[in-house]
Amino acid sequence: MAVTGGASGIGAAIVSAFHAQGAKVVFFDIDEASGNALSANLGENVSFNALNLTDLDALTTQFAQAASIFGEFDVLVNNAAHDDRHDIAAVTPAYWRERLAVNLDHQFFAAQSVIPGMQSKGAGSIINMSSIAWRIGLPEAPAYVASKAAIEGLTHALARDLGADGIRVNCLLPGFVRTQRQIDKWLTPEFEQTVMSNQCLDRFIEPEDVAAMVVVLASDVSRAVTNQTWVVDAGWT
Numbered sequence: 001m002a003v004t005g006g007a008s009g010i011g012a013a014i015v016s017a018f019h020a021q022g023a024k025v026v027f028f029d030i031d032e033a034s035g036n037a038l039s040a041n042l043g044e045n046v047s048f049n050a051l052n053l054t055d056l057d058a059l060t061t062q063f064a065q066a067a068s069i070f071g072e073f074d075v076l077v078n079n080a081a082h083d084d085r086h087d088i089a090a091v092t093p094a095y096w097r098e099r100l101a102v103n104l105d106h107q108f109f110a111a112q113s114v115i116p117g118m119q120s121k122g123a124g125s126i127i128n129m130s131s132i133a134w135r136i137g138l139p140e141a142p143a144y145v146a147s148k149a150a151i152e153g154l155t156h157a158l159a160r161d162l163g164a165d166g167i168r169v170n171c172l173l174p175g176f177v178r179t180q181r182q183i184d185k186w187l188t189p190e191f192e193q194t195v196m197s198n199q200c201l202d203r204f205i206e207p208e209d210v211a212a213m214v215v216v217l218a219s220d221v222s223r224a225v226t227n228q229t230w231v232v233d234a235g236w237t
């Protein structure tokens with residue numbers, strides 16, 4: 001199986017969860033230090049590939065190389081993203097394009113790379129990470145929010161086109177997940193109050209909670225499930 005953005009945060013929890021299930025895991029990330037550390041820590045059956053996912057030619061080449069070494073992928077988790085905040089007035093056309101490149105474009109091209117292999121097997125599961133950000137209207141991140149909304153649309157388009165090949169495509173919307181980046185950048189006592197007052201559950205969502213849902217969507221337990229959106233937000237929306 002393949003995971004993008006698997007070196008840290010939710011992606012690292014996904015890599016670890018699949019590894020614990022005995023899966024062969026190939027993950028791609030721009031963060032070489034974290035990717036190498038995770039790969040060394042987990043050991044066998046895990047392969048880290050350093051890749052800037054906004055380089056779509058390199059993405060296609062590296063996915064093909066990985067498939068030729070490890071076998072065609074059964075599962076793709078389109079997880080990588082970058083949720084930097086931006087003020088509307090400051091957004092230039094180049095910045096807008098770069099935000100969509102890091103948050104949206106690679107999800108389509110990673111899917112395009114794995115689809116022929118899944119078609120040849122007559123089965124596959126693609127899980128696209130969106131966010132509740134676009135449902136709640138996260139402030140100061142219009143390009144990120146627009147990308148996350150587009151991912152839900154992309155999921156429906158791919159699910160319809162690929163269902164006849166036995167390939168399932170689902171979308172996952174996490175709420176606030178307590179990753180290291182979120183803790184470092186945004187988790188103030190005030191924001192904790194906002195999270196807890198909006199959620200039904202009085203506890204943080206951990207990366208492992210999202211990874212567990214991804215495992216379900218990847219496995220045959222969900223063999224009749226496609227073209228859907230799954231929300232792991234402790235009841236926020």
Ligand SMILES: NC(=O)c1ccc[n+]([C@@H]2O[C@H](COP(=O)([O-])OP(=O)(O)OC[C@H]3O[C@@H](n4cnc5c(N)ncnc54)[C@H](O)[C@@H]3O)[C@@H](O)[C@H]2O)c1
Nearest residue numbers: 005008009010029030031052053079080081129131176177
């Ligand atoms: N953490 C949350 O609260 C939260 C909430 C809703 C949705 N999500 C979604 O879940 C997914 C994972 O989020 P996270 O919080 O773990 O993010 P994160 O920022 O902690 O990790 C993202 C990973 O993607 C990698 N990455 C970023 N740009 C890349 C590039 N150009 N090429 C290759 N790799 C790149 C990073 O190095 C990192 O390892 C994202 O799609 C995010 O939008 C997260």
